[in-house]
Amino acid sequence: MNDLQTYFFTDEATVKALDGVSFDINRGEVLGVVGESGCGKSVTALSILRILGERGRIVGGSIVFHRNEDSVDLATLNPRSKEMMSIRGKEISMIFQEPMTSFSPVHTIGNQIMEAMIIHQQLDKKEARELAVEMLRSVNIPRPETCVDRYPHQLSGGMRQRAMIAMALSCNPKLLIADEPTTALDVTIQAQILALMKELQKESEMSIMMITHNLGVVAETSKNVVIMYLGRIVESGTVQQVFHNPLHPYTRALLRSIPKLGKKQGKRLASIEGTVPDASRIPPGCSFHPRCESFIRGVCDVKKPEIVDAGDSHRVSCHLYGGTYDGE
Template identity: 55%
Template sequence: MRPILMDADVMSEPRNLIEVEDLRTHFFTDEGVVKAVDGVAFTIPAGKTVCVVGESGSGKSMTGRSILNMIPYPGRILEGAVKWRPNRAEPTNLLSLDPKGKAIRAIRGNDIALISQEPMAALSPVHTIGNQMVETIRLHLGKGKAEARERAAAMLAKVGIPKPELRLDQYAFQLSGGMRQRVCIALAVACEPKLLIADEPTTALDVTTQANILDLFQELGDDLGVSILFITHDLGVVAEIADQVVVMYLGQVVEQGPVEQIFHDPLHPYTRALLGSVPRVARGRAKRLNTIRGMVPSPFDRPHGCLFHPRCDLFEAGLCDQSVPPLQRYGDDRTARCFKAGGAG
């Protein structure tokens, strides 16, 4: 497939809820600069689920937090734009808003909600589930206390929690891990957000609970029309829920496209390596699990040229280790950042 060199990292489309353009978030430490997010660009269409996938250290979580302009010290968003278009009006660049100001706080939790990986860190240990949910609903929706409690109970029931009225008066430590994660999801959707950012929400759960939570996300997308940015390292999860996939490596997007094309015709060697390392039930004689050779480099010692070249089976000396491959478009809705995308010689 012949690539088309892109003039910009992202192409605007009117149906996109979020357009991330050339996003750069760096951390300035005593050891050096960590380029956690380095020129990232992708879109989140309205009503779709976009999965961001990659190994630990690829910048997935920082990308999600950058969209909300929630970067902890010593990190800073240096460049880029996050164009928020909840309707057909002109988009708002979320990065142009004061990260502690009233405008961005009105969007967080109301229009865009974040679900973290660890619910015990997200839920207060000294307040009941009901107190936390009621406060959020009253703050964002302006409802009275009784009405807010009624809505909180309805949201708990919506996410499959039995006896919701009883759970409202309990504390987080009294619930199982799966129940706590459901509470976090109920808390996130209580104000009817247009976008959910889910950061590894099923990693700490057992397989059965994980499957139930994934079913819940799909139901929320179908029933409420919520767009979802799902951050994960699990390609099994991606295959189950994604409409589109964004593959990241060392802070850069190396490939993106529709989930069917990514899984059946991956263009980037890193994407192919990730897919090849997924465990499969082998018939007959047991086979050794495929792995990606080497390790993700230290963020303080990033390779020259293509960031993946030290681990790439298609490495070409003098090219891959000297020049940064441009982001190229393949067809209408696929991009890849590789000189040898698709295995070309």
């Protein structure tokens, strides 16, 4: 993905949901995408799958998807074209944020898993049903022969999430986009889901784009990480680099906000003051400057920072590092 720009055109304003996002996901790699709600994480996923809706449009940049023998720029394809529809759900699939609302409430779990298999693998209904049962078994759902005929509301949250993973993996995708795969799950089920995804990822050597606001999930699953804020990447690198040597003030603030064992009882958790601004009214200069503890008047509120190389693939977009301000 290179310099991706995705805008939503509404009656009131133009919302710049993504404003120049660039990153790579290598084969067999897990990339963590982190940021608060409203930073553009899910829009990045929807842009890759080209399911932005009528008001969303990619206005610039590229999304190059490397297949077995060739590559294709997804940003140039018609979302309704046969080529894009053959990629969506087969070569690139997605675990949506909330399976209760993502699954159809009027169709059984089995029918929804079977649909993708019938379309993309040209299986008949009997073959698709047998494979759907096997997929449910592979994600450790008990009695899959019975579960395949149940409706989403008849399953617990953890079971629905496992069924969503089974559906996403049913066609052996090359890239799996996991959008908050552990949202609304208790800690025990979260650990089980993450362990399951790691196991399946190693078996199939697929790439995973792990979208989350939970830095613990990234530390547990990912090799590389990008930190997003208001439609831009503010820092990127390996998990070790970003977690042990955070450069951007936003990254440092996120890490400080993680609850830590051993803290005195009654001590307040660190928090980031303010909220993510409306993407239709992005502040001038660095978009984080209204909330930044290292704000430099006349610099941060005037000019957008460029992305600079901090060494060994560690990159940051901040005036504190090179460019217009070097700290002197």
